[in-house]
Amino acid sequence: MSSNFRLPSIFDLLPELRPQTPAPTLVYFPIKLVKVQKSYHQTKALKALFKRTMFPTTTERHAVARQLEIDPKAVQIWFQNQRQKLRSKSRQSSSI
Numbered sequence: 714m715s716s717n718f719r720l721p722s723i724f725d726l727l728p729e730l731r732p733q734t735p736a737p738t739l740v741y742f743p744i745k746l747v748k749v750q751k752s753y754h755q756t757k758a759l760k761a762l763f764k765r766t767m768f769p770t771t772t773e774r775h776a777v778a779r780q781l782e783i784d785p786k787a788v789q790i791w792f793q794n795q796r797q798k799l800r801s802k803s804r805q806s807s808s809i
């Protein structure tokens with residue numbers, strides 16, 4: 714018995730069903746988050762947490778996001794931006 718045996722496809726049995734044009738290729742675009750400016754109270758809460766810790770845990774980040782009604786990813790990015798801002802300020806002050 715041959716190991717190359719395969720069952721015929723529907724197109725082998727009924728060639729008139731075979732599509733005449735190739736299937737279109739699908740192009741996927743990444744979903745971009747909409748940039749929403751934080752309110753005064755949201756910024757104040759994020760700054761208070763940043764003062765306490767520059768690296769909040771995932772649990773803290775999700776809790777803050779839930780309380781402030783914003784996306785946890787937005788909280789994470791806000792913290793990354795604040796740390797970068799702090800680093801760039803410290804570099805500028807040390808180079809003067």
